[in-house]
Amino acid sequence: MDWRIIVTLVLVACIMIPLFIFLVTGIMGAPYVPSEAPDIRKAFTELYALSDKDLLIDFGSGDGTVPQIATEYGAKAIGIEINPILVWFSKHRLRKNKNLKIKHANMYRYHLPKDTTVIYMYMLPQGLESAYRHIKKEATRLDKTLYLISNAFDLKKVKPTEHAAPLYLYKITPEKQK
Numbered sequence: 001m002d003w004r005i006i007v008t009l010v011l012v013a014c015i016m017i018p019l020f021i022f023l024v025t026g027i028m029g030a031p032y033v034p035s036e037a038p039d040i041r042k043a044f045t046e047l048y049a050l051s052d053k054d055l056l057i058d059f060g061s062g063d064g065t066v067p068q069i070a071t072e073y074g075a076k077a078i079g080i081e082i083n084p085i086l087v088w089f090s091k092h093r094l095r096k097n098k099n100l101k102i103k104h105a106n107m108y109r110y111h112l113p114k115d116t117t118v119i120y121m122y123m124l125p126q127g128l129e130s131a132y133r134h135i136k137k138e139a140t141r142l143d144k145t146l147y148l149i150s151n152a153f154d155l156k157k158v159k160p161t162e163h164a165a166p167l168y169l170y171k172i173t174p175e176k177q178k
C-alpha cells in the first residue's frame with residue numbers, strides 16, 4: 001500500500017478513536033465537563049465540611065481535579081473514571097499525590113470501600129438517578145450513612161439535606177433489612 005494512504009489512515013484513527021471514546025463514555029453518564037474549582041471548594045466547606053476523617057469518591061472523575069482538591073482538606077480520595085484517556089491523563093498528572101487514587105471503572109458497578117464517607121458527582125440527571133440507586137444499595141451493604149454531593153442537578157424524588165447553588169447535598173441512609 002502507498003505510504004501516504006497508511007499515514008492518512010493512521011492520522012484518521014488517531015482522531016477518530018479518542019473522539020469515539022469521549023462520545024461513548026459521555027453517553028454512559030455525562031460528557032467530560034469539569035466542575036469549577038470555586039464550586040468544588042464551596043462543596044467541601046459550605047455544604048459538607050471535608051476533613052482528614054473522610055474518604056471522598058468522585059464518580060466520574062474526569063481530569064482528577066475534584067479528588068485533588070479533596071486532599072487539600074486532609075481527606076483521602078478516589079476518582080472513578082470510565083474514559084481510559086482521562087484515567088491515563090489524571091493518573092499521570094496526579095502521580096505524586098499519595099492521598100488519592102484514580103481507578104478505571106464504571107461507577108454503577110463500583111463497590112465503595114468501607115471507609116467511604118462522601119461521594120461527589122457532576123452527572124446528567126439520568127446518570128445521577130442511577131448512581132443514587134447504586135449508592136443506596138452500597139449504603140445498605142456497608143450498613144452506614146453516606147453523603148452525596150451533586151453539582152448542578154438534583155434528584156427528582158429525594159429532598160436535599162442542604163442546597164447552596166449550584167450544589168446539592170443528600171444524606172443516604174441504609175435500607176432497613178428484613
Ligand SMILES: C[S@@+](CC[C@H](N)C(=O)[O-])C[C@H]1O[C@@H](n2cnc3c(N)ncnc32)[C@H](O)[C@@H]1O
Binds near residue numbers: 034035
Ligand atoms: C461532567 S464530567 C465531571 C468530571 C469531574 N467529576 C468534575 O466534576 O470536574 C463527568 C465525567 O464522568 C465520566 N463518566 C461518565 N459515565 C461514567 C461511568 N458510568 N462511570 C465512570 N465515569 C463516568 C465521564 O467520562 C466524565 O469524565
